[in-house]
Amino acid sequence: MSTATLVPLHWRACWNLGTSALLAWVLTASFLRPRLQARGGLNLLRLATASPVVRGNDTDRQALLQFKAKITGDPLKIMESWNSSLHFCQWIGVTCGRKHRRVTKLKLRILKLSGSLSPYIGNLSFLRELDLVGNSFYNQIPQEIGGLRRLEALHLANNSISGEIPSNLSACSKLISVDMTNNQLTGEIPSLLGLLSNLKVLGFFHNRLIGSIPPSLGNLSSLEKLGLRNNELSGIIPEAFGQLRNLSFFSISENAISGIVPVSMFNLSNIKTFDIVVNKIQGTLHSDLEINMPHLEFFGVAANQISGKIPISLFNATYLNVLELNGNRFNGNVPSLEKLEKLYDLELSQNFLGHGREGIYNNKISGRIPEGIGNLINLELLVVFKNQLSGPIPFNIGRLQKLKEFFRSQ
Known part of the structure; x- marks a missing residue:
């Protein structure tokens, strides 16, 4: 056996000093001990022989083990790495901070896990990101999650989580992104979420939420994406x-929202997606209504009860890909489409366009197909049947190389 193996670990650092130097160090420490203790001074020997500091934090470790205990299905055996042979910072899905060795991220995305969320998750006080997207977690979101004061991202989309959205989530004042899309959440959207001044993304697509949209969400001045569809x-x-x-993304489609669109929303110049399809929204638009949405790519108001003229300014949105106006009560003429070179989906059916009688599909548009149709070089589908169109098909329709279907019959 080598000499080094007989030396205590906390002495090995001194071994390179040589035997004489080591002996002198021990004698000096022994001589100084009573004098330092008598004077209340620093106990150098105690510092030199102290036990190694335990890495990490046992509160975090216990919280993770409680999280593991609630896992009822783990076909990929992810949780097998969560054992005492590894420090918890090395467990799959766990990220710790370098300085304090506290859990900062718990990211277990699309791993076929099932189970309920342990309330002990609220003890991970340094947690900044919780990402459990694409699993089969069920039952309610524990109220204790509101205690995560450092939390910035809460991503629980594509699970089977039920119950209500915890109102005390508003206490997580550093939240930037909340996505609970495609779950089974019930109840109302808590108005206290309007206190999350740093929030940029709020997604509750495809749930069972009821009640009205809280006006307090209008206080979220940093908000970029709001998804409440279905x-x-x-x-x-x-x-x-x-x-x-x-705001760049706004979708409230497939609900039962009524009333009118606030006119001020048509001047949100960062909007790329404006989607209110399939609701009960009313109101009368005018051809001279100023719509200032220069970055607009998707504009959908289909299947509502909107009447009046199609605003001409809407057709200045040169980045527009999809325009869905069908299933309303629009009347009058369709403005020129010549600026919409990126448009590939145009839906105007089931309105009162043309002569103003209930009826391009199922309207009463007369005359020829305009020559400007050839400018829509990205158009894929053109449906104009059940109208009163006449004359030849424009020659430059041949420019529409992406056109897949064209329906023109009466």
Whole structure:
């Protein structure tokens, strides 16, 4: 056996000093001990022989083990790495900070895990990101999650989580992104979420939420994406939403929202997606209505009860890909499409366009197909039947190389 193996670990650092130097160090320490203790001074020997500091934090470790205990299905055996042979910072899905060795991220995305969420997750006080997207977690979100004061991202999409959205989530003041899309959430959207001043993304697509949209969400001045599609929401679009100057994505389609679109929302210049399809929204638009959405790519108001003229300014949105106006009560002429070179989906059916009688499909548009149709070089589908069109098909329709279907019959 080598000499080094007989030396205590906390002495090995001194071994390179040589035997004489080591002996002198021990004698000096022994001589100084009573004097330092008598004077209340620093106990150098105690510092030199102290036990190694335990890495990490046992509170975090216990919280993770409680999380593991609630896992009822793990076909990929992810949780097998969560054992005492590894420090918890090395467990799959766990990220720790370098300095304090505390859990900062718990990311277990699309790993076929099932189970409920342990309330002990609220003890991970340094957690900044919780990402459990694409699993089969069920039952409610524990209220204890509101204690995660450092939390910035809460991503629980594509699970089977039920119950209500915890109102005390508003206490997580550093939250930037919340996505609970495609779950089974019920109840109302808590108005206290309007206190999350740093929030940029709020997604509750495809749930069972009821009630109205809280006006307090209009206070989220940093908000960029708001997704409430496919719920059971009612009430109106809050007037305060016209203040969301950073909003680029807005989708409330497939609900039962009524009332009118606040006019100020048509001037949210960062909007790329504006989607209110399949609701009960009313109101009368005018051809001279100023719509200032220069970055607009998707504009969908289909299947509502909107009447009046199609605003001419809408057709200045040169980045527009999809325009869905079908299933409303629009009347009058269709403005020129010549600027919409990126348009590939145009839906105007089931309105009162043309002569203003209920009826391009199922309207009463007369005359020829305009020559400008040839400018829509990205158009894939053109449906104009059940109208009163006449004359030849424009020659330059041959420019539409992406056109897949063209229906023109009466």
